[in-house]
Amino acid sequence: MxxxxxxxxxxxxxxxxxxxxxxxxxxxxxxxxxxxxxxxxxxxxxxxxxxxxxxxxxxxxxxxxxxxxxxxxxxxxxxxxxxxxxxxxxxxxxxxxxxxxxxxxxxxxxxxxxxxxxxxxxxxxxxxxxxxxxxxxxxxxxxxxxxxxxxxxxxxxxxxxxxxxxxxxxxxxxxxxxxxxxxxxxxxxxxxxxxxxxxxxxxxxxxxxGGSLMFRRDDLLAEFGVNPNPGSFAEFRDLCKTVSGPGRWALSQAPTDFISQMLGLPFRWKDEGGSLKSRYEYEEFKQALSDAAQLVQQGAVHPDSFTNNAPVKKWFNAGTTVLITDRYTAWPQFYAENIAGPGFAISGMRPPKYDGGGFAATWQAQxxxxxxxxxxxxxxxxxxxxxxxxxxxxxxxxxxxxxxxxxxxxxxxxxxxxxxxxxxxxxxxxxxxxxxxxxxxxxxxxxxxxxxxxxxxxxxxxxxxxAVADPTLSLFSDTWSRKQGQLGTIINDAQNDILSGRKPVSTWDDVVKQWRSTGGDQVRKEFEEAMRTQ
Incomplete structure (x- = not known):
């Protein structure tokens, strides 16, 4: 696997x-x-x-x-x-x-x-x-x-x-x-x-x-004279606008996860006193979708990022994009595949709290x-x-x-x-x-x-x-083992429709209802049972 x-x-x-x-x-x-x-x-x-x-x-x-x-x-x-x-x-x-x-x-x-x-x-x-x-x-x-x-x-x-x-x-x-x-x-x-x-x-x-992070091209950000550590979502949005232009985009992918972290949302589930709530069920997630969709519409996200197997790492290494979300294990790979020469420099951008006031928590990985x-x-x-x-x-x-x-x-x-x-x-x-x-x-x-x-x-x-660990890490759900692809497709397709402007954010509530009835609620139940027996 x-x-x-x-x-x-x-x-x-x-x-x-x-x-x-x-x-x-x-x-x-x-x-x-x-x-x-x-x-x-x-x-x-x-x-x-x-x-x-x-x-x-x-x-x-x-x-x-x-x-x-x-x-x-x-x-x-x-x-x-x-x-x-x-x-x-x-x-x-x-x-x-x-x-x-x-x-x-x-x-x-x-x-x-x-x-x-x-x-x-x-x-x-x-x-x-x-x-x-x-x-x-x-x-x-x-x-x-x-x-x-x-x-x-x-x-x-x-x-x-x-x-x-x-x-x-x-x-x-x-x-x-x-x-x-x-x-x-x-x-x-x-x-x-x-x-x-x-x-x-x-x-x-x-x-x-350490999980996934927002990698940034520090060498390119220095050329633009922008603060590589934005202090709020508004500052992050301004950074993306500043570095985007003809033939260059700020982001290799829509930053829904990064904005979700700014808003304090969980990676997948949050334990609310023994009951689990999915990230997709929070009102704040609609805010993350809305903000990410606006960045797409404003030309801050590479337009080909929604295609299957998009060469996002090549864009980042070439400087076509300045920011990319990837696992921490990609750090040496980026340097090994560097084509920018000795000046190539990358690091990680920590998510700021949405309205400012410090850094938001990241998500722990499996x-x-x-x-x-x-x-x-x-x-x-x-x-x-x-x-x-x-x-x-x-x-x-x-x-x-x-x-x-x-x-x-x-x-x-x-x-x-x-x-x-x-x-x-x-x-x-x-x-x-x-x-x-x-x-x-x-x-x-x-x-x-x-x-x-x-x-x-x-x-x-x-x-x-x-960093915050998902409460279901290392737990088993039979329904999740069988339906994760089907449930993921519901979420992924709907996100892409909203991010690309094909559908409004207001359709998200119906998506969550479909996700819950297709198996999301049963997955929740099984994970909650597993939490009580671990």
Whole structure:
């Protein structure tokens, strides 16, 4: 279940990964209490330059440790093969017989890693075929949440997991995880999204809670002489007007989420004394839609932003747009793809309170990007696969991480200014999708650019103390697992109609009624039940 994070910004999937978790009383096999999650044991072998904290601020590294720490002494496997179903948003890499990186990975793992690498666009079809064939690989990066809900062949997610997937609780619960020290190094918050049927049914790919932000081109804003930190919505609107002109637009997308934060709205749900209220049900959300629509009509938003797969990052890097909403993980990508030269500079814009008077709270993100399940196997085989996954989770700063992420020095990357810079061979060969099987804890690191790394760290340090977590994170709703695509389409289509001027804001009340009757109210009920039992 690799989730396109851009969909989080528009509401089309609205945090699909929240379903990979605990349950509701409407599904009696789902329980939360009594699960002894893996004992968190931080890896002591590498120390960051800028320390994170328990609130969710990530560790930051100004350069890659030199020499890197050698974390293991032998391959985790002793021959044989391991099959895995993985997803990718990159072009599919060369096959193993034409891919020196893949061959070297197999050598270091001590096994023949047989990957089925599936582009995100083909996820639903390929996973449905996998389920229908009932011949599951050893490791499955689940495509359990598609734009249309659960894939064909999975009528009930918890039941499918219990029937086909390995319960990892005996191997990972409590101190048992210490047999796999790099898995023990994963934060507890990430494991919460792997709870099913009263047990641990997955291995998480952890991510920071910093979530999405409004990136800004500081180099371009400086040329315009505008304040990069607007103090209210009115000042933000004026900034957008000032920087927009022929061939340039302030915004890569309509800033509905950013304005929602200014207005104090929740990302998805707000807990009002045990009862949940959706962001879409607040009167203030109509204000956010109205303001965003006006920015579109005034020419502050790129006119092609409503098309599917719009190249919003390319616009931002080219300076065609000055502001873009994206996940914090895009920070190093923007620098890697920079075409503006050494003067290129970006940072994050904090949302001001709508009428001024300080900064508004941002939204915390899910602690996991996705998780991987294991097909049912005998205990010896489970331990073998966990040893392999432990190797894949070797942390930043280790020799193993450096190879896993960047490949072989001199072939797939070169070190420059304390950071690995990928060669073309590195770009094409290393994107095997293994980082979506399991990964080490995320860190802040922009290769070869310590100043940008520090800026990213300082931005996260500024927003995380007040960031608000959605009350349904790590909770399960059966209706949401089946109808999230349908519900998201109702919201997304209606928003686009209003933002593009095809319909007035006054139509929003009817949209909310449709959303509620189609399943929104049932989702609310199931999440409220889950909140009471967690």
């Amino acid at each position: 690799s989730v396109n994070r851009r969909l989080f910004l528009t509401g089309a999937l609205a945090t699909a990964v929240a379903g990979c978790s605990s349950g509701t009383t409407s599904n009696p096999t789902q329980t939360v209490s009594g699960i002894n999650l893996p004992t968190y044991t931080p890896y002591p072998g590498v120390q960051p330059d800028l320390k994170g904290n328990a609130q969710g601020l990530l560790d930051a590294f100004l350069k890659y440790p030199d020499p890197p720490v050698k974390a293991v002494n032998a391959p985790p496997m002793n021959g044989g093969s391991v099959s895995a179903f993985v997803l990718t948003s990159s072009p599919v890499p060369p096959a193993v017989d034409q891919n020196p990186y893949w061959q070297e990975l197999n050598r270091r793992l001590g096994t023949d890693l047989r990957l089925t690498i599936v582009p995100n666009a083909d996820m639903a079809t390929k996973f449905a075929t996998l389920v229908a064939g009932d011949d599951l690989p050893d490791l499955i990066v689940p495509a359990l949440y598609t734009p249309n809900g659960l894939p064909a062949g999975v009528a009930n997610l918890p039941a499918w997991m219990a029937s086909k997937c390995q319960d990892l609780t005996p191997f990972l619960s409590g101190d048992a995880v210490k047999e796999y020290p790099f898995l023990a190094n994963l934060p507890t918050s990430a494991w919460k999204d792997c709870r099913y049927n009263g047990g641990i049914y997955g291995l998480p790919v952890a991510r920071g809670v 602690a996991t990007n996705n998780f991987t399940v294991m097909k049912k196997s005998e205990p010896g085989r489970v331990r073998e696969l966990l040893r392999l996954c432990n190797w894949l989770a070797a942390p930043f700063g280790t020799e193993e991480y450096l190879f896993r992420k960047y490949g072989v020095a001199g072939v797939h990357y070169v070190m420059k200014d304390g950071g690995p810079q990928q060669t073309q061979a590195g770009v094409t060969q290393t994107v095997l999708g293994v980082r979506y099987i399991v990964d080490s804890p995320d860190v802040i690191f922009i290769p070869g650019n310590p100043n940008a790394t520090r800026q990213s760290y300082e931005y996260q340090a500024s927003i995380i103390p007040t």
